[in-house]
Amino acid sequence: MPELATISVDSDDDLEALIEQSVREKWGDGLPFVPPTAERVERALARIAIDPDHPIGVVQPSGATATVRNVTVNAIMAGCSVSHLPLVFAVTEAICNPLFNLRAIQVTTHPVAVAGFVSGPLGAAFGVNAGGNAFGPGNRANATVGRAIRLVMLNIGGGIPGLVDKATFGSPAKYTWFFAERQEQSPWPSWVERSGAAGDSSTVTVFGAGGFLNLMETTSSADQLLDAFALSMAAPNNNDHLLCGEPLLVLCPEHARVLSSGGYSVADVQRRLWETARLPVRSFTMSARTYRLGPTWTDILGELTEESLIPPSRDPEHIRIVVSGGSGRHSVYVPSTGATPSCSASLDPYAQLLKA
Amino acid sequence: MTLEMLDPRVAPRTDAPAVATPQLVSLIGTPIAVIDNNKPRFDLFVKALLDELRDRHGSEPGLSFRKPNATNSAPAAWYDLIAEQGGAVIVGWGDCGSCSTYSFLDGAELVRRGIPTVVVISEAFTTLISMLAESQGSENVPRLVLPHPPTDLDDQELINLAKERAPEVAALLRGEHSPGSATPDFDSEIG
Numbered sequence A: 001m002p003e004l005a006t007i008s009v010d011s012d013d014d015l016e017a018l019i020e021q022s023v024r025e026k027w028g029d030g031l032p033f034v035p036p037t038a039e040r041v042e043r044a045l046a047r048i049a050i051d052p053d054h055p056i057g058v059v060q061p062s063g064a065t066a067t068v069r070n071v072t073v074n075a076i077m078a079g080c081s082v083s084h085l086p087l088v089f090a091v092t093e094a095i096c097n098p099l100f101n102l103r104a105i106q107v108t109t110h111p112v113a114v115a116g117f118v119s120g121p122l123g124a125a126f127g128v129n130a131g132g133n134a135f136g137p138g139n140r141a142n143a144t145v146g147r148a149i150r151l152v153m154l155n156i157g158g159g160i161p162g163l164v165d166k167a168t169f170g171s172p173a174k175y176t177w178f179f180a181e182r183q184e185q186s187p188w189p190s191w192v193e194r195s196g197a198a199g200d201s202s203t204v205t206v207f208g209a210g211g212f213l214n215l216m217e218t219t220s221s222a223d224q225l226l227d228a229f230a231l232s233m234a235a236p237n238n239n240d241h242l243l244c245g246e247p248l249l250v251l252c253p254e255h256a257r258v259l260s261s262g263g264y265s266v267a268d269v270q271r272r273l274w275e276t277a278r279l280p281v282r283s284f285t286m287s288a289r290t291y292r293l294g295p296t297w298t299d300i301l302g303e304l305t306e307e308s309l310i311p312p313s314r315d316p317e318h319i320r321i322v323v324s325g326g327s328g329r330h331s332v333y334v335p336s337t338g339a340t341p342s343c344s345a346s347l348d349p350y351a352q353l354l355k356a
Numbered sequence B: 001m002t003l004e005m006l007d008p009r010v011a012p013r014t015d016a017p018a019v020a021t022p023q024l025v026s027l028i029g030t031p032i033a034v035i036d037n038n039k040p041r042f043d044l045f046v047k048a049l050l051d052e053l054r055d056r057h058g059s060e061p062g063l064s065f066r067k068p069n070a071t072n073s074a075p076a077a078w079y080d081l082i083a084e085q086g087g088a089v090i091v092g093w094g095d096c097g098s099c100s101t102y103s104f105l106d107g108a109e110l111v112r113r114g115i116p117t118v119v120v121i122s123e124a125f126t127t128l129i130s131m132l133a134e135s136q137g138s139e140n141v142p143r144l145v146l147p148h149p150p151t152d153l154d155d156q157e158l159i160n161l162a163k164e165r166a167p168e169v170a171a172l173l174r175g176e177h178s179p180g181s182a183t184p185d186f187d188s189e190i191g
Helices: A014-024 A038-045 A068-078 A082-096 A102-107 A140-155 A222-233 A239-243 A253-261 A266-276 A286-301 B042-057 B076-085 B097-112 B123-136 B155-173
Strands: A006-010 A055-059 A064-067 A113-119 A178-180 A203-209 A213-216 A248-251 A320-323 A330-334 A343-346 B002-006 B031-036 B060-066 B088-094 B117-122 B143-146
Touching (some): A038 A082, A038 B002, A055 A082, A068 A082, A068 A140, A082 A140, A082 A203, A082 A343, A113 A140, A140 A178, A222 A253, A222 A266, A222 A330, A248 A253, B031 B076, B042 B060, B042 B117, B042 B155, B097 B117, B097 B123, B117 B123, B117 B155, B123 B143
Parallel strands (some): A113 A178, A248 A320, B031 B060, B088 B117, B117 B143
Antiparallel strands (some): A055 A064, A113 A203, A203 A343, A213 A330
8 A cells, every 4th residue: 555645834824834745845725724634534435335546546647546546535635524535536537537638627827617517416416606796705525626626636746837837827717616517497308318418317517618608697597698698608719619618507596497498409509509699700900810710710611701601620529518506697608628528427326435 | 633635636648668769870962851730930940950950960851741730640651651761850949838848749650660850849847848748658759948938939940949959959960969969070071
């Protein structure tokens, strides 16, 4: 069993000194944390029915292996309760999927954050907030699971801000971004059902998320609502249009009901937005036309002209839709990086590891 | 009072020991391939660079590939074709985090295949690439480091920069210069 190194601090105010040390040595995110003492970690691992050295995935760009043990250390540090560890393990597996291109997410100048959400009955069972403030404060699972993933990316993946993480601005969402689908308020099949999995199963899904844009609209017309969304999504500096992305639309329950009442299925919403959230080539700079649109879109749309209309994704299905959030007419558009496809991992196997 | 906790960090994986840096004996008659990641105006820079290498060092144009985007590695088939052709390759350019990373990873793979290689990056990303090189066991991948951001230069300035730096590229390909070393005087091979 590989032993983890220890960090010790001698101080009259040991917690304050630890925060300072974590920032100085670049293994913290700047916030206070729960010291993952050997006793705390052993207590947590005793409730997980698997070899602590079980590998979960390879975390890029360092190429180090995430194991149940070292992920647990980071999850405790983030403030997770033991009962949240299955969520952290599943999200870690999802970000380690090579298709996710975590290496690009970790090193890019783009402000991308990892946004994760859970779909299926385990979201509520684990207490993940899908209602008001789903992206905001006040819930331990949302706050700490997302933070644990950031610490995994930092301490196992080596994404040290300034040295490896070269973000021009970064994002507040890089501290944490984790929420749940609000299926009981959705008029449509759940994310997990639409993916082809059994309806009683649960998954976590991660997006390379370039922040989000609030979409406030009070109309009760489904057509007008989608036209307004399409206009908001179409922007010439948007990576989705420049690089053929995978935008995520998180619809609030009230907007979802407007669309459903108007006769729209999820597939209808995707197709309508794919056909209308477009920009003509002439809207883009010459640099973007030459070095982004041409190389990205010619194979998909054919030879481009000034009037060619650029969609945000290669096909309607790649505009992703999920319902979450509380009361109010605010949905959110989450633009992607254009180079980091979303990835999912099954939550059920990890949930079964948790002992009472 | 002493508080002791487990270290949350995990040491990076270090790949197999680096192979010897592949080198050219001479550029004369040598095809120089290009992997262009389509970042703005690398095409202009690398064309001027190839022209200068041909005029001053006697190289020949080689295969040329353009990646559809800069945030993924090139297809392995391109590495194979470049290896089949022989000669050397220039990869670029890295003027952001992800494009520097993937240009470097392309370069590291080409070096592993024994192809003399130069990766073009800008100085804002040298620390990132050095850390990546160390974790990959690829410190020996030759790099041409340009001022950042290179796209601040107008077209003529970029062409001039390419001409000025061509002798350094030739020296890197011949193994006469390594990243971080003092810049020597570089001689033309054909006068």
